[in-house]
Amino acid sequence: MAQAASKTCEICVSSPGHNYCEQCDQLFCDGCINAEVKTDIETKIRKLQSKIAEIDQGTHTYQADVKEVIQAIREEGKRLKEMIDKKVEGLINTVKEKDTKNVQTLQSVGKEIKIALDNAKEQQKFYQDTQGIKDTTKILQKLKQIKSQIDQIEETQVPMMPSIKYDKKKAVESEIEKLFGELKSG
Numbered sequence: 001m002a003q004a005a006s007k008t009c010e011i012c013v014s015s016p017g018h019n020y021c022e023q024c025d026q027l028f029c030d031g032c033i034n035a036e037v038k039t040d041i042e043t044k045i046r047k048l049q050s051k052i053a054e055i056d057q058g059t060h061t062y063q064a065d066v067k068e069v070i071q072a073i074r075e076e077g078k079r080l081k082e083m084i085d086k087k088v089e090g091l092i093n094t095v096k097e098k099d100t101k102n103v104q105t106l107q108s109v110g111k112e113i114k115i116a117l118d119n120a121k122e123q124q125k126f127y128q129d130t131q132g133i134k135d136t137t138k139i140l141q142k143l144k145q146i147k148s149q150i151d152q153i154e155e156t157q158v159p160m161m162p163s164i165k166y167d168k169k170k171a172v173e174s175e176i177e178k179l180f181g182e183l184k185s186g
Contacts, residue, residue, distance in 0.1 A: 011035065069183070080179055095164065102162040112156045119153050 009017040009029035017027025021036055028036050123146050130142045 072181070076180060091166075098162075098164065105159065106162075109156055109159055113158075116153050116155060120150065123149050123153075 007017050007027050009015045009032050010026040011028055011032040015029030015031060017029055019028045019030070019033045020026070021028060021040075023040065024036065026036075126142065126146050126149075130139050130146070133139045133142065
């Protein structure tokens with residue numbers, strides 16, 4: 001408050017106003033200045049208390065928002081983990097299905113070849129048994145039978161051996177970040 005030209009107090013209008021309040025833009029007498037200072041203090045306290053209440057409310061709201069954001073991030077992470085787990089299980093199941101099918105095919109072909117081998121060994125035994133026969137006609141007859149049986153044995157082709165590989169993708173952190181929402185704060 002600064003001293004001003006002598007005019008009437010704007011509060012009590014009976015005493016000369018010697019004191020000027022720049023905040024209120026008013027002149028006060030010495031008696032009323034006490035009331036003005038008290039009013040100014042009370043006004044300042046109310047304004048400051050209001051600001052503290054605003055900060056307290058804002059802090060409470062912000063902390064609730066933080067909890068909400070953390071929960072949303074966790075839920076999104078859980079959802080992404082579930083998607084990854086589902087993809088992993090799908091890939092594993094595909095590998096197992098292909099394995100089962102390929103092993104069955106190989107076992108089937110293996111059985112066919114084993115049967116053909118057993119038939120060929122049987123004919124080999126018959127051939128060895130002919131070595132003791134002295135009658136040429138009988139030997140020729142037996143050899144023709146063995147030859148006919150050997151010609152009927154089909155040689156199943158060995159199939160192309162299955163193979164399986166997994167080409168890993170290099171997960172770049174920036175690609176992973178694209179899966180998540182954007183964190184905004186202000």
